[in-house]
Amino acid sequence: MSKPERNIINFDDILARSEKSNVLFFNYDNEAFMNTGIQESGGTPPYASTTTGPAGEKIPGKIGVKQDLVTPFAFYGTKKLFLATVNPAYPNDFMGKVADALKSNGSAFIQAYSDCMRGWRHAAADALSISKLATDCGYWPLYTVRVEDGIPIFTYYRGLDIDKDKFVEYLKSMGKFKHLFKPKFMEKEIDEIIYLTEQRNNKLKGLIDQFGAEKPIDVYRVNRKKLQPQIHLQPGHGLCPGCGAGMVLNQMATAATAVADTNIIYVNNTSCSEVSTSKDNVTSWNVPWVHHLFESGATVAEAISTAKKIMKAKDLYSQEIPWIIHIAGDGSTYDIGFQFLKAALIRTSSFVEMNEYLKNQK
Numbered sequence: 001m002s003k004p005e006r007n008i009i010n011f012d013d014i015l016a017r018s019e020k021s022n023v024l025f026f027n028y029d030n031e032a033f034m035n036t037g038i039q040e041s042g043g044t045p046p047y048a049s050t051t052t053g054p055a056g057e058k059i060p061g062k063i064g065v066k067q068d069l070v071t072p073f074a075f076y077g078t079k080k081l082f083l084a085t086v087n088p089a090y091p092n093d094f095m096g097k098v099a100d101a102l103k104s105n106g107s108a109f110i111q112a113y114s115d116c117m118r119g120w121r122h123a124a125a126d127a128l129s130i131s132k133l134a135t136d137c138g139y140w141p142l143y144t145v146r147v148e149d150g151i152p153i154f155t156y157y158r159g160l161d162i163d164k165d166k167f168v169e170y171l172k173s174m175g176k177f178k179h180l181f182k183p184k185f186m187e188k189e190i191d192e193i194i195y196l197t198e199q200r201n202n203k204l205k206g207l208i209d210q211f212g213a214e215k216p217i218d219v220y221r222v223n224r225k226k227l228q229p230q231i232h233l234q235p236g237h238g239l240c241p242g243c244g245a246g247m248v249l250n251q252m253a254t255a256a257t258a259v260a261d262t263n264i265i266y267v268n269n270t271s272c273s274e275v276s277t278s279k280d281n282v283t284s285w286n287v288p289w290v291h292h293l294f295e296s297g298a299t300v301a302e303a304i305s306t307a308k309k310i311m312k313a314k315d316l317y318s319q320e321i322p323w324i325i326h327i328a329g330d331g332s333t334y335d336i337g338f339q340f341l342k343a344a345l346i347r348t349s350s351f352v353e354m355n356e357y358l359k360n361q362k
């Protein structure tokens with residue numbers, strides 16, 4: 001079999017494109033409801049210990065799977081959609097994908113690996129090495145799906161193959177999996193986590209075989225020395241030291257600054273990212289930022305996008321329509337809030353272009 005070909009995507013070429021997303025829906029996945037006290041979510045991996053599914057003598061943490069959130073979105077029948085996973089330990093891939101998403105027509109959903117040193121129980125200084133290990137061991141594969149005219153096209157960057165030694169090292173690096181190693185070695189449960197992850201990756205490989213791009217490996221080239229530091233989020237937020245969401249928001253905002261400058265609106269569901277950037281009613285954001293309920297930020301983001309477009313079509317809005325990013329944790333993405341997200345994502349990537357109809361009806 002010939003070696004899969006790489007598709008080199010230059011950051012500057014993305015910036016030069018005229019395409020524009022309606023909304024980028026952005027989930028940072030710290031794998032539990034963290035700001036309310038580390039409760040289990042649909043994003044929590046099997047056998048991880050949380051406060052609502054604690055590991056004890058009888059039950060070894062979460063009994064259930066980590067749900068696959070990204071690939072199913074490719075099959076809802078949308079017309080034009082950009083879907084991707086990112087990890088802040090791979091910043092070129094991360095920032096390239098955020099820019100690519102914002103500079104693609106239709107809408108986008110990106111899911112970011114987001115370490116949580118308090119909830120996962122490890123030293124703050126280990127946040128980056130654990131994040132890198134997550135992709136290198138095959139736990140957090142980095143891939144993209146571009147739905148073009150209703151058909152999904154899959155590409156990937158890395159992390160599709162399981163490295164069992166690295167996987168065990170990954171599990172050992174965090175307190176949330178400590179009970180799998182001490183007081184006794186729980187081989188069956190460790191093997192099961194790896195097995196379930198491998199099954200998910202095998203499904204992904206099958207989709208790449210079936211719906212893969214001609215050049216299936218995307219490599220983003222970003223000249224980070226040339227990149228302007230982000231100007232959306234001020235220093236002085238209240239996230240924990242070493243918080244993965246801090247790295248995630250910083251890289252997301254760096255790419256968004258390059259694309260949008262300050263013409264952007266953020267909508268934030270209730271979460272760590274929200275409470276930590278809006279303490280005592282003082283926002284850390286330098287650009288318009290809306291906090292909405294735990295569950296319904298996606299709908300608000302959609303409403304802002306659609307309202308601006310309708311006003312533009314009716315000549316009631318003369319400025320350039322802003323870029324819109326909706327930010328949510330895994331609790332408000334997998335669980336409470338999923339219905340709002342799913343509906344908003346599908347609407348904004350299919351029939352939002354209603355201003356075509358409105359143009360002639362002033």
Ligand SMILES: Cc1ncc(C[n+]2csc(CCOP(=O)(O)OP(=O)(O)O)c2C)c(N)n1
Pocket residue numbers: 030032033034035036041270271272273293294295328329330331332333336
């Ligand atoms: C309907 C509703 N249920 C529960 C809450 C309380 N609540 C606010 S934030 C939150 C957890 C958020 O978890 P997640 O989305 O994973 O974000 P994280 O805190 O991990 O950043 C909960 C349970 C709420 N605000 N509204």
